[in-house]
Structure formats: structure tokens, C-alpha cells
Amino acid sequence: MTAWTDHLARQGARLDGAALAFSDADTEARAAAEGTITVPLLHLGVIRSVGPDSAPFLHNLVSNDVQKLGADAAAWNSFNSPKGRMIASFLIWREAEGHALALSADILPPFLKKLSMYVLRSKVKLADASAETLLIGVAGAGAASALQAAGLPSPNAGMTQLCDAEGTRCIRIADAMFVLAVPSAAAPRVFDALVAGGATKAGTAAWQLAMIRAGLPLVTAATQEEFVAQMLNYELIGGVSFQKGCYPGQEIVARTQYLGKLKKRMYRLAIPAVATPAAGADLFAPDFGDQSIGKLVNVAPAPGGGYEALAVMQTSSAEGGELHLGAPDGIRLTLLQLPYALT
Template sequence: MTVWTEHLSRLGATLAETQTTAAPLPSVRFAAATDEARAASESTVVVPLLHLGIIRSVGPDSAAFLHNLVSNDVNKLPADGAAWNSFNSPKGRMIASFLMWAEDEGHGLVLSADILPAFLKKLSMYVLRSKVKLANASDTLALIGVCGKNAAAVLQTAGIEMPAADMRQTLTADGVRCVRIDAERYLLAVAADDAAGVFDALVAGGAVKAGTAAWQLSMIRAGLPLVTAPTQEEFVAQMLNYELIGGVSFHKGCYPGQEIVARTQYLGKLKKRMYRVAAAPGIEVVAGMDIHAPDFGEQSAGKVVNVAPTADGGIEALAVIQSSSAEAGQLRLGAGEGATLELLPLPYALG
């Protein structure tokens, strides 16, 4: 255990790891899943984001290096900016999705911890003669999420400098980086040795301690997906609504998979989109699980992307589904006779 996780344990946290198809995926909880989901719905919560990791890209060529590899325009990222981004296979399928921000000497990339080691290895293969160094900074930087209607007030009470707008960031003199995802969701990156003090200040400022699932539920309700090991290379960016949340630039130069992403945007109608769905209590749902619908018979009509428990014991999830199946509204989990899924609204239009 680290100083950070030992502090969380003293606060009553239960730490766990789930073995995915790649590396273990850490998680944390402070209370029952239903209670934490209720807190995420009714209060402002502070969450140790142990399920996420961070890669730092440092060097004079960092922007040019990343710009040539990822889906968004790194060269135009403001010094105080942040953006959703992705790295894709030559077939245009997402290998990793991440939140990227600019730093004085490079960039930070926040992604799912279970795919980080393999992704870092793959990314490093492209460095060659570029003046850039890539490193897993997850042991030296702790990530903390704050979400809820009073998130901004809690952060200000804790002495965190507030970003001016969505997808902007601040960096305090003592090294606390704050990224505003939207008005109700903020991500902090802080030196691991200082994380306990920042976390306690946020609790003192009015936030409720909550675990991984509370943050995941908030992100699902915001329609913000995260590629994890079970869903790697399953989706083209637009299937995950990535162009709708600002994760794709159609005006930059080439990058791996760019031709497929551009063709999907400009030729023909997109047949699959990401939707928000719900299942009743007692139904087990995991990322990568197939979704079926009558119009596709025994073939899969979709796949679960992210899932989190709700206050009533059910689940909410993001799922990529054939649009025709979603419009018909007869969605079932797993086999054709599986549990029924209910479509829920997203905070943005699918177009």
C-alpha cells in the first residue's frame, strides 16, 4: 500500500482489484453501492480515482509527437486547456480513450488503469528520435474526482483555484491541478504525498466520501465513456459519441485510423451510437457484455461500455447499440431472452 491508500483505509475505505483481460483494475468504496449512488445523485462527492492512471509526456516535441498519433488537435490545445482524446488502431477502433491536458513541459493523459501499461508500451514504440519522454506517473500523482451540484463551492472552500470554463484547468502554486470537465464534474491531479491533505480539505469543505462507482455513475449520466480492457478495439470514435463531446478533430493531419474515422463522419449514416440504458435491480451487467434486439435476431445489436450501480439496486450503463434497435426500444441484455434494458436520456443530442 502507498501513503495515499493507507490514508484512505484509515478513513474507512475498502480497496479492491478486479482482474480484467489486461492489468488489474483498482477500485475503492466507503459504503454500500446503493448508498454511494444515492450520495452521487443527491450530494457532492469526493472520489479517489484509483481506477484511472496517468501518463506524462515531457519534452519539446511532446505536442508534435502526440498530435501525429491521436484523434484530437494537440497543437491547438491551449496552455490552460484540456480535451478528450483517443488513440486508435489502423482500422479506426479505439485502443484507448483519455482526458488530456497541457503542461509547461508536455502533457498529461488520464486513462483506465487496466490498459495503461500496455498502452504506454505501444505509445513508446513511436517515440524514435522525438525529443519526448513518456512515463507512468500513477505512483507519483494521485487523481481525485469531485462531482455534484455544489462541486465548485466545495473546491473553492478547500482553496482550489477554479478554471474559468469547461475543459479548462488551473494549477496552484502548491501543485494542485484542477480540470473542470463541466459545471458538476472536476478532476484533480495532486502529488501523491499531498493527496491525503487535499482529500481531507474537500471533505471538510462539504463533500461526501464516495467510491469508484459513484464517479462512474456521474460520468455515465454525463454521457462520457471510458475505454477499458473489455472494450478495446471495439468502437470507432463516433460510436462512442466522441465527436459530440469534443474528442475528434476533422481538420488536423493524419493519425492512425484517421481515414476510417473521417469516412464514418462523411460517408453514409452512422449505424451505431452510444446510448444510456438502465436495468432493474438484481441484474448483473459488466463492460463488454452483448446486447440483443429482435431486429438482429441471434446477432449482437450492441455492447456495454461502462456500468455503475444506482440507489435502487439497479444499474445504469453506457452502451453502443444499433440505432435501429434503440429506436425500436426492445433491448435485452445478453441472450435474446435476457433482462430488458430501458433507454434513458443523454445530456446531449445524438443528431
């Protein structure tokens, strides 16, 4: 336990490793779907890159342009294998002395180790900053009002950030979704101020549902090296630059974009309550028989029971409409709309 998790426990949080909840799954799902929530993002961690070479160092390794990332900007980004498969997806933003990367906590230690292997003579230092910078999510129609009531900065434009005098940084990742990067000592006060400002305290699954409905995927240990960026719609959400120079996997990502038809995309699904789905589970459809057509990426309980998920699958199977979980005759799945077009 830390001072942060101790505080959350006193506020009624039930902690389970890197996940937490304040209420039952249905209540929190309804809060995410119908209200405004604030969520301690314990399932995410932070890597900090500091030094004069931070931008060029990262730029040469990741799918998006870091050199052109503005001081008030943030972006989705990814690190890929030489075969173009995503090892880590992350939110990146500029800081005074470098950059910060927010990614799934369960892949942070090995990813940091891998990233550190590339430092060599670059004037940059990488460190796990998860203990000193805590992340809090705010989502829902009243998110901006809750931030204002709490005395926190609220960017007007998507994928931009503002930082207050005390070092709390607010990043707008969607129309009504924000991520706060907060100095650890200030996190309890900031969280309590958001609740006092009208946000409902909610747990990890509620935030995951909001991310699923926004069509924003997160690579976790269960799905590492499974997907090329475009399979996760990453170029559609601004996570890939096709103008920047080479990086690991760049040839595969570029070839996928410019040569031939993309055979797999990420979709949003509804899963009945009779199933117990997990990220990485296989999907099936009649047009591929007993061969998997794709995998679940992220899953969260839905209001009223069942689950919603982001899933990568064959586009032909999605167009056919008959989708099953776990086996060719498994639970029938239903396609739901994403907030953007799959073009």
C-alpha cells in the same frame, strides 16, 4: 499499499484492487445522484509526456488536436488502431514541460508500451506518472463550492484547467464535474480538505455513475478495439478533430463522419437489479435476432437498485425500443436520456 491508500483506508475506504468504496453501493449511488462527492480515482492512471516534441509527437498519433491545445485547456482524446477502433480513451492536458494523459489503469501499461514504440527520434520522454500524480474527482451541484472551501482552484469554463502554487491542477470536465491532478504528497491533505469543505467521500462506482450520467465514456480492457470514435459519441463531446492531419485510424473515423449514415451510437440505459452486468456484455434486439447489436461500455449501481450503463448499439434497435442484455430473450433494458443530443 501506498501512503495514499493507507490514508484512504484510515478514512474508512474498502480497497479492492483499483476500486474502492466507503459505504454500500446504494448509499454511494444516492450521494452521486443527489449530493456532492469526492472520489479517489484509483481506477485511472497517468502517463506523462515530456520534451520539446511532446505536442507534435502526440498530435500525429491521436484523434484530437494537440498542437492547438491551450496552456489552460484540457480535451478528450483517443488512440486508435489502423482500423479506427479505439485502443485508449483519455483526458489530456498541457503541463509546463509537456502533457499528461489520464486513462483507465487496466490498459495503461500496454498502451504506454505501444505509444513508446513511436518515439524513435522525437525529443520526448514517456513515463507512467501514476505514483507521483494522483487523481481525485469532485462531482455534484456543490462541487465548485467544495473546491473553494478547500482552497483549491476552480475553473469557470468547461474543459479548462487551473493550477495552484503547490502544483495541484483542477480540470473542469462537465458543468459540475472536476478532476484534480495532485502531487502524491499533497493528496491526503487535499482529499480531507474537500470532505471538510462539504463533499461526501465516495468510491469508484459513484464516480462511474456520475460519468455515465454525463455521457462520458471510458475505454477499459473489456472494450478495447470494439468501437470507432463516433460510436462512443466522441465527436459530440469534443474528442475528435476533423481538421487535423493524419493519425492511425483517421481514414476510418473520417469516412464514418462524412460517408453514409452512422449505424451505431452510444446510449444510456437502465438495467434491472436481477442482472449482474459488466462492460463488454452483449446486447440484443428483435430487429437483429440472435446477432448482437452492441455492447455495454461502462456500468455502475443506480440509486434504489439496479444499474445504469453507457452502451453502444445499433441506432435502429434503439429506435425500436426493445433491448435485452446477454441474449435475445435476456433481461429487458430501458433507454435513459443523455445530457446531449445524438446528432
